[in-house]
Structures are given as structure tokens and as C-alpha cells.
Amino acid sequence: MVARPPVRLVIDRMTHADLAAVQAIEKASFTTPWPSYAYRNELETNRLAHYLVVRAAGAVVAYAGIWLMVDEAHVTTFAVTPAWRRHHVGERLLLALLDLSIARGAREATLEVRLSNLGARRLYEKFGFRPVGIRPRYYSDDHEDALIMTTEPLEAPAMAALLARRRAELAAIPDPEAPG
Ligand SMILES: CC(C)(COP(=O)(O)OP(=O)(O)OC[C@H]1O[C@@H](n2cnc3c(N)ncnc32)[C@H](O)[C@@H]1OP(=O)(O)O)[C@@H](O)C(=O)NCCC(=O)NCCS
Known part of the structure; x- marks a missing residue:
């Protein structure tokens, strides 16, 4: 099998061209899924919203957003x-999202995730999110409960150390090959 060339991942602000x-x-x-107009509305009208994309060789391969509320x-x-994946x-x-949150003055980060979404929960745990409560029957399609996960204060020394550790680990990972 011929090795594929590594691809540099670039994290950028989401724009209309990415929609x-x-x-x-x-x-x-x-x-x-959110309807197609939802992200457009977020970009055009929600001043609290910040959306990022990850590009691999120019193509969007991931995205995420936050609302910065106070x-x-x-x-x-x-x-x-x-x-x-x-x-x-x-x-x-997630590291970029937390960096953005810290740069914009957020003191903590929070989210909801399906109780059954163990992969996502594990990802969030690796970045300091901890379960703090349940929103019962939160998801409209199947009424699954949401787990609320929140970080320690983002400026706390333990959180800063965790993010520094994760940043160093990620910096040491070589650029991935494009999946085949
Ligand atoms: C959850 C999701 C965002 C993870 O993205 P990803 O790029 O695959 O995650 P990463 O490769 O960075 O994984 C980071 C860590 O998260 C955990 N993880 C991620 N996906 C996992 C899975 N399917 N099963 C178990 N652990 C998983 C692992 O601990 C992993 O570290 P490791 O590979 O060293 O074990 C992706 O699977 C996805 O988009 N899922 C569908 C949408 C979704 O569920 N979004 C979250 C909504 S709250």
C-alpha cells in the first residue's frame, strides 16, 4: 500500500463559503440536524456566537461553535x-474553542451531550469537562437525557496545566494522512 502524504490541519473562523x-x-x-439556515443565522445575526472550522487540504472536515454569554x-x-474521526x-x-473562550474572557465552558454519547463525553473529559447535572428528556427526537458538563474555572492553575499538557501532546502528533 502506498503511503498518503500528510495533510496539514488548519483551524479557521467559519464563513458563508463553508456552510x-x-x-x-x-x-x-x-x-x-440543524436546518440549513441555522448556521447562516448564527453567522449573520448572533453576536454572541463564534464558529470555527477545521480544514484539511482546504476542505472542511470539522466545525464547532460557542455562545459567549457574559x-x-x-x-x-x-x-x-x-x-x-x-x-x-x-x-x-476543542482546544481552539477553549483558547478562543479564554481570549474572550470566559471563566468556564459548559455543554450538553447525550448520555449515550460516550465518545464525545470522553473527548470532553480529556479537556477538563466534568458532569454537573442532567437535563431530563432534552433531545426532541427520542427524549434522551442530556448530561451537562462544565469545566473548572478556565484560569485555574490545574485547568491551565491540563490545557498545556494537551497542547504539547497534540503538537507532538505528526500531521495525519488523509483517510482513504
Ligand atoms: C465526538 C466526535 C466530535 C469526536 O471527534 P474525533 O475527532 O473523532 O475525536 P478525537 O480523535 O480527537 O478523539 C479524542 C478522544 O475522544 C475519545 N473518543 C472520541 N471518539 C470516540 C469514540 N467513538 N469512542 C470512544 N472514545 C472516543 C477518545 O478518548 C479519544 O482519544 P484517543 O483516540 O486517544 O482514545 C466525533 O465522533 C463526532 O463528530 N461525532 C458525531 C457528532 C457528535 O456526537 N458531536 C458531539 C455532540 S455533543
Whole structure:
């Protein structure tokens, strides 16, 4: 088998030009995807919203967003395209989201995740999110409960040390090959 060349991953602000690719990943990732106009509205009208994408060789392979509300960063969405999962793309994106939150003055980050979504929960735990409560029957399609996960204060020394550790680990991982 011939090795594929490594691909540099670039994290960028989401723009209107990304919306079709984002919608395709959204449909592949969620049982009740946001409608196509939702991300457009977020970019155009929601001043609290900040959305990032990960590009591999120019193509969008992941995206995520936060709402920055006073001193809290609320993760609104997070997805990696199926072919690129388990290549540390989610980790790189979550670190970028937390960096952005800290730079904009957030003191903690919070999110909801399906109780059954153990992969996502594990990703969030690796970045200091801890379960703090349940929103019963939160998801409209099957009424699954949501687990609420929140970080320690982002400026706490333990959290800063954790992020520094994760940053160093990610920096040591070579650029991935494009999945085949
Ligand atoms: C959850 C999701 C974002 C993870 O993205 P990813 O790029 O595959 O994650 P990473 O490769 O960075 O994985 C980081 C860590 O998370 C955990 N993890 C991620 N996916 C996992 C899975 N399917 N099973 C178990 N652990 C998983 C692992 O601990 C992993 O570290 P490791 O590979 O060293 O064991 C991705 O699977 C996805 O988009 N899922 C569909 C949408 C979704 O559920 N979004 C979250 C909504 S709250």
C-alpha cells in the first residue's frame, strides 16, 4: 500500500463559503440536524456566537461553535466528518474553542451531550469537562437525557496545566494522512 502524504490541519473562523460543507457534516453527524439556515443565522445575526472550522487540504472536515454569554462559553455544536474521526481532529478543535473562550474572557465552558454519547463525553473529559447535572428528556427526537458538563474555572492553575499538557501532546502528533 502506498503511503498518503500528510495533510496539514488548519483551524479557521467559519464563513458563508463553508456552510454547504458544514451542512453535509451536520447531516452525517446528528439525528436531528440543524436546518440549513441555522448556521447562516448564527453567522449573520448572533453576536454572541463564534464558529470555527477545521480544514484539511482546504476542505472542511470539522466545525464547532460557542455562545459567549457574559463569562460563560456554551458549546452549541461540535462535529467531525465521519472519515476524519479518531485522528485527534476533535481534540485540536476543542482546544481552539477553549483558547478562543479564554481570549474572550470566559471563566468556564459548559455543554450538553447525550448520555449515550460516550465518545464525545470522553473527548470532553480529556479537556477538563466534568458532569454537573442532567437535563431530563432534552433531545426532541427520542427524549434522551442530556448530561451537562462544565469545566473548572478556565484560569485555574490545574485547568491551565491540563490545557498545556494537551497542547504539547497534540503538537507532538505528526500531521495525519488523509483517510482513504
Ligand atoms: C465526538 C466526535 C466530535 C469526536 O471527534 P474525533 O475527532 O473523532 O475525536 P478525537 O480523535 O480527537 O478523539 C479524542 C478522544 O475522544 C475519545 N473518543 C472520541 N471518539 C470516540 C469514540 N467513538 N469512542 C470512544 N472514545 C472516543 C477518545 O478518548 C479519544 O482519544 P484517543 O483516540 O486517544 O482514545 C466525533 O465522533 C463526532 O463528530 N461525532 C458525531 C457528532 C457528535 O456526537 N458531536 C458531539 C455532540 S455533543
